[in-house]
Amino acid sequence: MASEHEWGEDRLRFAVVPPNGSVDDLAATVGPLAEQFVRLAANLAGATTVQGVLSRVCEAALAAVPGADLVSVTLRANGGFHTPARTDELAHALDQVQYRLDEGPCVEATRTPGTAVTFSADLGAGREYPRFGPEAAALGVHSVLAVGLFPGGESPRYGALNIYSRVAGGLDELDRDLALVLAAHASTALGASMAHTSAELEMAQLREAISSRDVIGQAKGILMERRGVSADEAFDILRRASQALNVKLSRVAQTLVERRAEI
Numbered sequence: 001m002a003s004e005h006e007w008g009e010d011r012l013r014f015a016v017v018p019p020n021g022s023v024d025d026l027a028a029t030v031g032p033l034a035e036q037f038v039r040l041a042a043n044l045a046g047a048t049t050v051q052g053v054l055s056r057v058c059e060a061a062l063a064a065v066p067g068a069d070l071v072s073v074t075l076r077a078n079g080g081f082h083t084p085a086r087t088d089e090l091a092h093a094l095d096q097v098q099y100r101l102d103e104g105p106c107v108e109a110t111r112t113p114g115t116a117v118t119f120s121a122d123l124g125a126g127r128e129y130p131r132f133g134p135e136a137a138a139l140g141v142h143s144v145l146a147v148g149l150f151p152g153g154e155s156p157r158y159g160a161l162n163i164y165s166r167v168a169g170g171l172d173e174l175d176r177d178l179a180l181v182l183a184a185h186a187s188t189a190l191g192a193s194m195a196h197t198s199a200e201l202e203m204a205q206l207r208e209a210i211s212s213r214d215v216i217g218q219a220k221g222i223l224m225e226r227r228g229v230s231a232d233e234a235f236d237i238l239r240r241a242s243q244a245l246n247v248k249l250s251r252v253a254q255t256l257v258e259r260r261a262e263i
Contacts (some may be wrong), residue, residue, distance in 0.1 A: 006011045019139070043225070044133075050084070051084060051163040052073075053075045053186065054084055054085035054186070055085045057073065057161065057182060057185065057186040058071045058072065058073060058085045058086060058087050059071075059087065059249075060182060060185075061161065061163060061178075061179065061182050062087045063085045064178055064182065065163055065171075065178050065179060065182070066174065066175060067143070067163075067165045067167070067170040067171040067172065067173050067175045068092055068163045068164070068165065068171075068175070069088075069089055069164055069165050069166045069167075070086070070088045070091040070094070070141070070163075070164040071086065071087045071088075071091060071161070071162065071163050071164070072085065072086035072087070072091035072092060072094075072095050072106070072109065072162045072164075073085045073149075073159060073160070073161055073186070074095055074106040074107070074109075074146075074159045074162060075158060075159035076110055076158060076159055079108065080099065080107075081095070081098075081099045082109075083096070084094040084100075090139065090141070090164075091162065092164075093139065093163060094136055094139065094141060094144075095162065097132055097135050097136065098132055101131045101132050101135075103129055103130075103131050103132045104129050104132040104136075104144075105118035105119065105120065105128075105129070105141055105144050105145065105146035105160075105162065106118075106146045106160045106162040108146070108162075109146040109147060109148040109162075110148055110149075110158075110159055112148060115147075115148075115180065116147060116148030116160075117145065117146070117148075117176055117179070117180065118145065118146045119144070119145040119146075119171070119176065120143060120145075121131065121143050121167065121168065121169050121171070122142060123136045123137045123141065123142050123143060123144060124137030124142060124168070125168075125208060126133060126134075132150050136164075138140065138223070140166055141164045141165070141166055142165065142166060142167055142168040142170065143164070143165040143167065143168055143169060143170045143171045144161045144162065144163065144164050144165070144171070145162075145163050145171050145175065145176055145179055146161065146162045146163070147160060147176075147179045147180055147182075147183040147184055148160050148189045148216050149153075149161060149183055150187040158187075160183075161182060161183045161186060163179055164177065176221035189257065196207060212250035212253075215253045215254050215257055216235075216238065216249065216250060216252060216253045218253070218257045219234075219238055219239065219253035219254075219256040219257055219261075220234040220235055220253075221234075221251070222237070222256060222257065222260050223237055223256075226243070238252055238253055238256075
């Protein structure tokens with residue numbers, strides 16, 4: 001059995017599906033709710049971007065949580081909040097109201113220690129969110145719950161999974177339990193996707209650095225040959241040209257290499 005930290009596509013499939021079977025094989029042996037989570041795990045394993053993970057989590061929450069009418073995900077970024085994934089534009093509008101007011105379950109869930117579940121059964125009449133509640137009710141949404149991503153971790157979290165119902169009392173304890181499980185799936189997949197993205201970025205930056213170093217070396221060689229200067233003097237010529245033209249040194253070097261027959 002793969003460990004809970006081994007979340008590559010093949011490893012995750014092995015963790016939830018018998019080695020000689022398929023997702024459909026396993027889904028056929030469990031109940032409808034378990035089937036939803038089996039398929040969610042397989043779907044998340046195939047999502048290689050943050051956007052892909054969050055979109056699939058929203059779709060799964062809408063399908064698996066009985067009281068859910070709208071679902072969105074809040075993420076923290078640059079000291080603020082944004083909604084990168086949602087099942088309905090109304091969910092996006094509700095999130096925006098909370099960001100503007102700095103009040104509401106999706107904002108509070110990112111700041112709450114422990115399991116970070118925030119909830120209101122009746123937004124219009126409840127006292128939990130005195131400014132956000134009436135605005136949400138005016139938009140036709142009357143109950144909400146939000147779960148912080150990376151539940152059980154320290155706040156502030158990366159964001160929150162937000163589930164809205166058009167009915168007062170439309171979300172119950174079962175819905176909250178399911179939202180916690182979904183948030184745990186989302187957190188694990190999101191962490192893996194972010195690590196994958198970060199690794200790709202670092203590799204791209206390394207390739208760029210190596211390429212820049214190589215082209216600068218070629219440009220230095222051309223100057224050394226044509227002007228009879230040392231390596232340090234050739235580099236100084238490139239540096240001064242870069243400063244005078246206000247162009248990156250690597251770009252100056254690339255131009256020299258590409259147009260050496262004309263220069």
